[in-house]
Amino acid sequence: MALQNLGLEWCLEGIDAVPVRGYCVVEDGKSVHIPYPGKHEGRSFHHGRFIMKLREAAKKAKGVEVIEGTVTELVTRDYSGKIVGVHVSQKTGGEETKTTMYADVVIVADGCFSNFRSFIMDSAAAKPETKSHFIGAILEDARLPIPNHGTVALIKGFGPVLLYQISEHDTRILVDLKQPLPSDPKAVILDEILPQLPSSLHLPIQTALEKDRLRRMPNSFLPPIEQGTNNTKEGAILIGDSWNMRHPLTGGGMTVAFNDVVVLRDLLGSVDDLKDWDKVKKALHRWHWGRKPLASTVNILSVALYDLFGADDFELQVLRTGCFKYFERGGECVNGPVSLLSGIAPSPSLLAYHFFSVAFYSIWVMFTYPALLSSSSGDKPVYATPSVLDYPYLLIRAIRVFWTACVVFGPLLWTEVRWWAANETSKRNHFVASVVIPLALLYLATTFGLPSLGLLGVH
Incomplete structure (x- = not known):
């Protein structure tokens, strides 16, 4: 939708992009279909081909002059520290030349390994938190469980495995491995992860691991911190992964980045003087x-989905099982989450509704569905539905499951709604003094019938 708004949807043409009509979640040989609602569909593609199309579009844009080079440093005014341009290194005829270019506003989009993030964000800068790594490869002529759908495989003992077709014959596989990374990732994939994937994928994966070098990328989380404040440098704007990152499990990076471009374009377009x-x-x-x-x-x-899908403790496993069964219900239990996932329904309140619906449904599943009693390598797994005698124990578990859901969702929500950087103690202290302490005093006054506390006196 953002590409259409920018007039760039044609950049998806001629790059062998593949239509994507939803997701398929696979676990223990079972699968659940999660289609996009209505006629919505996305595209998956070779990243490099798409970037070349975007460069082609930039060259055609009115008022754009394309200069190829490497930005080595940001130029600042000595007396104010405002960023006013860039130092650029260029190679011409085998010789390296250095040039300084000036601009009213410098837009920085240098990705997850940004060289300029810390300088621009200054005292408000935060370090990305690396939660895990994706180990990637390209499969040839692989057959996914549902064509034209991204596949998420839930793997016991490991993070999820993501597969999606990027051209007519190529399918990308991304295997999530938590830190510390194993010394031999290829052996771990072949021996422990491959047997848990659909059998149709075994041969393409084995072939790819024999032929190609595995690629590794960190899965980082970097909450957005407001730019243009007194704690950040003037004259430059970070955009894309250089400023805000989320786990790539949902493939939402480009969705967020292009939406950011649309919103920023409209707002900067109304500024009559960028100086x-x-x-x-x-x-x-x-x-x-x-x-x-x-x-x-x-x-x-x-x-949140990564925490559930990569579950390694009992409470998160309960939520993961409940999430899978929630999707199996179909209807709005699928339409709502996939609309949130794809950016069709951008609503944090709707997200909270479905997240805690999953939490309560997970507790219901724990009480009513057969649970694994025992399993060994030589015996068939034994399942049994909980009896009334199990309810006191399960009630304690239910409280822990709900608390775990709050611990997963609450801090993530807080990173988005707070209006200061994590290391900005002055704003945090002001918030505590102006909001938390008065509310605490009000609570004490109403609960314990304390004498009038000035404006907070309650009778």
């Missing part, structure tokens, strides 16, 4: 909060 940083700063403030419905939804959902 006036006070006006740009107001636009950045509106951008930070105007992007929240979609960006927050995708950010929170990506990490």
Whole structure:
């Protein structure tokens, strides 16, 4: 939708992009179909081909001059520290030349390994949190459980495995491995993960691992921190993964990035003078909060789903099982989550509704569905439905499951709604003094009938 808004949907043509009509979640030989609602569909593709199309579009844009080079440093004014341009290294005829270029506003989009993030964010800068790594390869002529659907395989003892077709004959596989990484990832994939995947994928995966070198990328989480404040540098704007990252399990990075471009374009377009940083700063403030419905939804959902799908303790496993069975119900139990996942329905409140619906349904499943009693390598797994005698124990488990759901969702929501960086103690202290302490005093006054506490006196 953002590409259409930008007039760039044609960049998906001529790159052998594959239509994507939803997801398929696989676990223990069972699968659940999660289609996009209505006629919505996405595209998956070779990333490099798409980037080349975007460069082609940039060259055709009015007022754009394309210069190829490597930005080595940001240029600042000595007396104010405002960023006013870039130092660029270029190679011409085998010789390296250095050039300085100036601009009213410098847009920085240098990805997850950004060289300029810390400098621009200054005292508000935060370090990305690496939750795991994706080990990737390209499969040839692989047959997915449902064609034209991204496949998420839930693997016992490991994070999820993601597969999606990127051209007529190529399918990308991304295997999530938690830290610390094993010394021989290929052996782990072949011996422990491959047997848990659909049999139709075994041969393509074995062939790919024999032929190609495995690629590794960190799965990082970096909450957005407002730009244009007194704690960040003037004159530059970070965008994309250089500023905000979420877990790539849901494939939401480009969805968020292009939506950010749409919102920022409209806001900066209303600024009559980009040299006036006070006006740009107001636009950045509106951008930070105007992007929240979609960006927050995708950010929170990506990490929350990863925590559930990569479950390694009892409470998270209960939530993971409940999530799978929630999807099996179909109807709005599928339409709602997939609309949130794809950015069709950007609504943090709808996300909270479905997340805690999954939590309560998981508790219901724990009480009513057969649970594994015993399993060994030589015996068939034994399942039994809980009896009334099990309910006291399960009630304690239910409280722990609900608490775990709150622990997963609450901090993620907080990273999106707080209006200061994690290391900005002055704003945090002001929030505590102006909101938390008065509310605590009000609670004490109403609960214990304390004498009048000034404006907080309650009779």
